[in-house]
Amino acid sequence: xxxPTDFATxxxxxxxxxxxxxxxxxxxxxxxxxxxxxxxxDVLYRRTSDNLARLVEAxxxxxxxxRGAPPGLPFTFDVDTLRRGLNFTLTTSSGDIDLLxxxxxxxxxxxxxxxxxxxxxxxxxxxxxxLEALIRMKRAAGRPKDxxxxxxxxxxxxxxxxx
Amino acid sequence: xxxxxxxxxxxxxxRHDSHEWVIFTGGTLALMVPEPVALDPDPVIEAYKRDxxxxxxxxxxxxxxxxxxxxxxxxxxxxxxxxxxxRLARG
Numbered sequence: 698x699x700x701p702t703d704f705a706t707x708x709x710x711x712x713x714x715x716x717x718x719x720x721x722x723x724x725x726x727x728x729x730x731x732x733x734x735x736x737x738x739d740v741l742y743r744r745t746s747d748n749l750a751r752l753v754e755a756x757x758x759x760x761x762x763x764r765g766a767p768p769g770l771p772f773t774f775d776v777d778t779l780r781r782g783l784n785f786t787l788t789t790s791s792g793d794i795d796l797l798x799x800x801x802x803x804x805x806x807x808x809x810x811x812x813x814x815x816x817x818x819x820x821x822x823x824x825x826x827x828l829e830a831l832i833r834m835k836r837a838a839g840r841p842k843d844x845x846x847x848x849x850x851x852x853x854x855x856x857x858x859x860x
Numbered sequence: 861x862x863x864x865x866x867x868x869x870x871x872x873x874x875r876h877d878s879h880e881w882v883i884f885t886g887g888t889l890a891l892m893v894p895e896p897v898a899l900d901p902d903p904v905i906e907a908y909k910r911d912x913x914x915x916x917x918x919x920x921x922x923x924x925x926x927x928x929x930x931x932x933x934x935x936x937x938x939x940x941x942x943x944x945x946x947r948l949a950r951g
């Protein structure tokens with residue numbers, strides 16, 4: 698049995714290691730109030746050398762591996778690997794996480810920073826894309842499979858405005 | 861750098877960048893920021909929106925962000941248990 702993603706553990710590890718990241722995707726939508734299920738965490742991380750080292754410190758002990766890849770590939774989760782790639786779809790001992798250096802409709806970490814906000818999670822402050830930014834990213838992606846999710850995010854925005 | 865009038869050289873190779881640097885004739889460096897994705901109502905999305913269960917959203921909005929995340933966590937664990945039970949039942 699594949700263990701379900703432990704959102705709290707993954708986020709707490711990133712926050713404890715002071716990784717600079719912005720929570721995006723379905724988990725970010727849930728943090729804002731979405732009711733759609735999602736099974737992995739998407740984070741937009743900053744691609745500075747120091748931050749890559751912090752990412753390795755945070756997630757290395759969870760033995761990240763390429764999700765869906767056959768076992769036994771010479772994949773090492775270290776700074777060099779992160780520097781040579783950009784977006785990584787990983788599975789760890791605490792579940793699935795997507796590390797994104799850049800995202801459609803959001804750009805890179807520094808681009809999205811102004812469209813993010815601090816959200817209190819687990820006694821810490823976690824940077825999360827704003828609901829508006831999540832909608833923009835979904836619209837920019839333009840995938841038919843996202844239509845339902847996009848409709849829900851826009852309905853959520855309306856509900857928040859009514860409150 | 862000399863470039864012909866009307867031509868600009870892209871310095872950012874990324875197709876997903878939200879902005880890019882360009883050099884115009886005379887060596888002027890400029891930051892090009894594309895128009896943000898419009899958030900005007902989209903008829904397709906509006907049609908999908910009719911099926912959204914807003915009672916779920918209203919209930920979630922009563923919770924704190926952390927409570928919402930823990931609620932998602934509970935559901936994901938439940939779904940995993942259900943999948944495992946189904947797998948065992950199928951033998």
